[in-house]
Amino acid sequence: MKTIHVAGVILVSHDSVLLARRKTDQAFGGLLEIPGGKIEPGESIIHAAKREMLEELGTRIPLCIPFMSLTWKGPEIQVSLSSVLAPIDQKPTKSIDHSELLWITLANLPIYIKYNYGEITKPDIPILEVLAKQYQVNPDYFRFFG
DSSP states (O other), X not given: OEEEXXXXXXXXXXXXXXXXXXXXXXXXXXXXXXXXXXOOTTOOHHHHHHHHHHHHHOOOOSOOEEXXXXXXXOSSEEEEEEEEEEEOSSOOOOOSSEEEEEEEEGGGHHXXXXXXXXXXXXXXXXXXXXXXXXXXXXXXXXXXXX
C-alpha cells in the first residue's frame, strides 16, 4: 500500500479555523480538509507547512506549533498526516487548490463536525475533534491566535 506523507496546517485567526473544500478533480474531491500538502523528500513538517500555505493560499505563516500526527489507512492509500497550529492575522480568501474556504468558529467546531461529518476528509476528522476538545477545555490558549 502506498503511503503519502502530508503536512496539515490548522490556520487559526482570532476565534476561527480554516477548512478548505478540495476541487472535484482531486483525490477526496469536493470534501473539506485542513489545508496542507505532501511533504517533499528531506523536507521538515514545518518547512512543508510554510511552503504549502504560500503556494496554495498566498499566505506566509511565521509560526507553526506541532499539534498532532496520525496514520489513516484507506482502501488504496495510507496517509501519514502531521498537523501544525499556525496563527495568522489576515484570513486568506482564495486558494489555487480549493474551490471554497470556510472559516468555522472554534466554539462551533464540534457541532460543525457532527452535522458535516460526511463532507470532511477522513484523515482530518480526528485532528479537528481533538482541536475542538482542546478549545472547550482551554479557550484562553487560543487567545494567542489572533
